[in-house]
Amino acid sequence: MPAEIRGLSTSDVAGLNAMFGRLSDLDLTLIREDLQNPEHVAEMAASPDLRWVVVDGDDIVGWATVNRLPGWSNHVGELRIVVVPQARGAGLGRDLTKQALRGGFGAGLEKIVIELAAGQERVIELFSSLGFTGEALLRDHIRDRDGELHDLIVLAHYARAGLDTLEAIGVVDALG
Known part of the structure; x- marks a missing residue:
């Protein structure tokens, strides 16, 4: 049975706690939420x-959230x-991102942003192919668990400006 994306x-x-417990230090560094705290x-x-x-x-092998800014x-x-890591490369990240775009834009958001470490070329290419564009480069903005500094890239997807891309990835219907 193929992997399924659901709310x-x-x-x-329990499945999320198990999945988050298997993440690398780099994965955990790039996510603000305290994913290793079972209460959270x-x-x-x-x-x-x-x-x-x-x-x-x-098994839960992927997770996404769109947090509305205040x-x-x-x-x-x-x-x-x-x-x-064991499930990467099979298109799950792409499908999960499409679901997040449909959900976020369907909930009335006008812009969705993601922050990525500058060295993640394949991931940046993935988001670019889904209609995200460069918004900012913040030099030495991330300190990893070894104390090393890394640049942070902010990519953004605008709901109304990118209707052609949204239509191509099946998100337009969520906008109404």
């Missing part, structure tokens, strides 16, 4: 709006996504 639910807490994972699952998992058999930026969502 996050409270029944996913349970809180996320209790509030599943704009959160998805990829399930392969009995205040004057409440039209912007911040995408966080991770696929376990």
